[in-house]
Amino acid sequence: MNAPAPPGGAAHSQGTMAGSESGSTQLILRNGLVISMDSEIGDFTAADVLIEGTKIQAVGPRLVSDAPSIDCTGRIVMPGFVNSHHHMFQTALRGYWSDALSADYFTQSRQGEKAAFHVYTPEDVYWGQYAGALEQINAGTTTVVDTSQCTETPEHTDAAVKGLISSGVRSVYAFSPKAHGSTPHPSYAHPADITRLRETYFPSDEQLVTLAMGSPVNEANWRLARDLDLPIYSHVNDEAAGLHVEKLSQLGLAGPWNTYIHCTGLAASTWRVIANTGGKVSLSNMVEQTLCTGMPGMQPALDHGIQPSFSTDAVSLGPTDFFSQMRAAYALQRSRIQERAIREEVIETDMVSTRDILRMATIEGARAVHLEDKVGSLTPGKEADVVVLNPQLLNAAPLNHVVGAIVMLMDTSNVESVIVRGRVMKHAGRLLGVDVASVVAELQHSAEGIISRSDSPRVLLTSCRS
Ligand SMILES: [Zn+2]
Incomplete structure (x- = not known):
């Protein structure tokens, strides 16, 4: 994969566009099994999703583009x-x-x-x-x-x-x-x-x-x-x-x-x-x-x-x-x-x-949530909020029913890549620019403080029978 630039850490400004302040950066998701959730566009067994700046530019087979790409062969591409x-x-x-x-x-x-x-x-x-x-x-x-x-x-x-x-x-x-x-x-x-x-x-x-x-x-x-x-x-x-x-x-x-x-x-x-x-x-x-x-x-x-x-x-x-x-x-x-x-x-x-x-x-x-003009489907002109799912794991393979697999079989482990408004937030199964261990440590510290200051009991093992 020609990985696009990571999002540059956890701090995002409200106005920042995907990878470029000009919004001209392109990214193409290649050869995925596309579930658009747009009845006019439908689904494809193999198609590309072209993103330009913050928005979806095109959805369809074999799009002509030399944009940096993510290879989605064998993957499901759908809206977030x-x-x-x-x-x-x-x-x-x-x-x-x-x-x-x-x-x-x-x-x-x-x-x-x-x-x-x-x-x-x-x-x-x-x-x-x-x-x-x-x-x-x-x-x-x-x-x-x-x-x-x-x-x-x-x-x-x-x-x-x-x-x-x-x-x-x-x-x-x-x-x-x-x-x-x-x-x-x-x-x-x-x-x-x-x-x-x-x-x-x-x-x-x-x-x-x-x-x-x-x-x-x-x-x-x-x-x-x-x-x-x-x-x-x-x-x-x-x-x-x-x-x-x-x-x-x-x-x-x-x-x-x-x-x-x-x-x-x-x-x-x-x-x-x-x-x-x-x-x-x-x-x-x-x-x-x-x-x-x-x-x-x-x-x-x-x-x-x-x-x-x-x-x-x-x-x-x-x-x-x-x-x-x-x-x-x-x-x-x-x-x-x-x-x-x-x-x-x-x-x-x-x-x-x-x-x-x-x-x-x-x-x-x-x-x-009153955002149907912006998100919810892979429709050209909408903002690029896209998820890539990997069905080639033990909980979902072999892929016999695509939508059935998403709803009935998959979990977070199948979420391989996530794009929000054109920005790659997760790739190859990892959040980009995020130190997960330190975030978990902050949460643990917060939990201990909240419990100790409140009159709430610790419940860690209340359901265990020895
Ligand atoms: Zn509520």
Whole structure:
């Protein structure tokens, strides 16, 4: 391979283009098995993807170009995954609440001055965001929405934004109220600080990291977001929150700018409002099942004509790679439709396919995060967020069903190369310009500090039986 210049370390500026400030640098992915996720372009058993600067220039067989190349023979080339909801500050607490139910998680993380989320320093936030973003890139997720909730002080919020920008991931920073349970910083309040954030970090919508409003279903916050022309991300975890959405819809505040997270336990009337107003849906199929917050909304969304996107939710609860999310969604929907067929004594044929699942993990995700004009498919003119998967490993070879292998068989070990906005972030299975060991050491240090300052117990071996 003629390797392009590495990204030049972990520090990326918001305006930097791929390999060149002029945007003229080219890169071509040669002879890959291309899954474009663009119905007009389709798939190819052997084709090239030409990248110029930050954008996809062309997709097709035997493109004429003398650009530096990556040989993708025997590899799958596809758009990066889009994660429509994450809480990345939690990365140092990875897996801490693996056994928790919903009440445990919310109580232990937020209730009281010494709850885990209230003892974070800005440094803890920075390393959580930075490492969490690298984890996303490493696993082939090129766009992630950070529904940030560790907004204790302006310094915490600044650290969150800087962690995202430093990583080089494409991200939407959804500025959210702090996890409740203690007194806000006196000089600071959500959502008012969103104006300062916009002026300081987000002067343009063309940046790699952009701004959104994260808010519960709240009239004042939604009005402010509409005034600022920002997308709105809202956790809608139960029927009451859904009924509140219906009320705000009557005020003209519900529309295609809304992304509704979880959508568990919603009334049919709420689903109809979401569908009729063009609202987007973000489902965390894995965590919603393990945390027992309610049955994920996959089937009701489909029943109402809504194509859902997928999200990981909190890393303290479960995995944040998209292979896990796709399998959780696929298994759940197939089992639910089968159960319904048995209960209603009908032959049910409305099963989702692995291609449906891959579509939800890519282009539907792009629609749910309001970036469908930029990412989600390998379409000339879109920004070059591309993943190269290696199926020639023991978990995926021989390759008999390409999309089936991505959804049912693969994991992060198959993610060979990752490109974000034309910049190679991972190549030959390694993140470029990142000292992973030192990042892990920072996370370990952060985890020890958070646990020692909080009233949270150490849980390292609680499930072991000797
Ligand atoms: Zn969440």
